[in-house]
Amino acid sequence: MAIDRLDGRLIELLAEEPRIGVLEASRRLGVARGTVQARLDRLQAQGVIRGFGPDVDPAALGYPVTAFATLEIKQGQGGDVRAHLATVPEVLELHTTTGRGDMLCRLVARSNADLQRVIDRVVGFDGIVRASTAIVMENAVPLRIIPLVQQASAQTPYRP
Amino acid sequence: MAIDRLDGRLIELLAEEPRIGVLEASRRLGVARGTVQARLDRLQAQGVIRGFGPDVDPAALGYPVTAFATLEIKQGQGGDVRAHLATVPEVLELHTTTGRGDMLCRLVARSNADLQRVIDRVVGFDGIVRASTAIVMENAVPLRIIPLVQQASAQTPYRP
DNA sequence: CATCTGCTGTGCAGTCTGCCCAGTGAATAC
């Protein structure tokens, strides 16, 4: 669980230029190739790096509208609602949050009009009492992780 | 902007097994390597695939607590607030949403106690009038994109 | 009918990966 400076720099490097391989990374970091390989294996084994899946932009797929919906759930219906929402492709993410039976989900749609259809489909389920939706106008800070990685790794220096 | 079945299957394949290369992908998809290479180039050029950055798990970094905060912003202070929040590593994401001066941000913290520190730092800024926070208890549906890719690509069959 | 675009199948040189090994230095254990 301890992430040192070398791990941090490696993750930053991979985030900036995912195409570089282990060899090039070892050159940039100034360490042996085996070291980078071992670090990478460890980071993946520990679950720090989940994978290197393609980062797909919903807007480029034709879904430029993003919204967040807060759902109020009937007591004991959480599991059913969750299963229901999992079947809706436009639901990109779903969290259960503090508060009685509340959920928060991220939606995308083809247009504002299409968002109505998505919301109807989302809330058209018995366990959902009420929903309030906030449409995203601007993604001021896109999903990021590097600053956190830097903060987490800054504490542990690299001692070769 | 048109994503056909082959593009969709390629993205699915890369999402499942990011380590496979162009050659292996072409074998699995039953098309020529050059085709996969061309599709991949096009998807990236179009912005459908933003990149292949490492998918880092904040929990594994020592930040297991996630929360969403809704911020009410003073008129005309949006830019300043945005700049302020961008300096906080624990702010993973920030959106401006419909409603007068509202923003929604995703936070992580080392613990519930630490979340208080993060929130204090987030709201300790002049432009923010009020904040309400919802702590995530369970990530019922982790951020996903494949179902949307399937839906978007299902409409356009692959015609070789 | 001519053109254009996208896919196929092939080839080649350069590079990288995955794996192995011996040696070294530092921290830890006995």
Place this chain on the structure above:
DNA sequence: GTATTCACTGGGCAGACTGCACAGCAGATG
């Protein structure tokens, strides 16, 4: 104090992959 363990270094090797190029072919377009 000495032995052990661990991580890193630097090197080597066979196999595989990438990036690039080319000609042929089929369907769509004007």
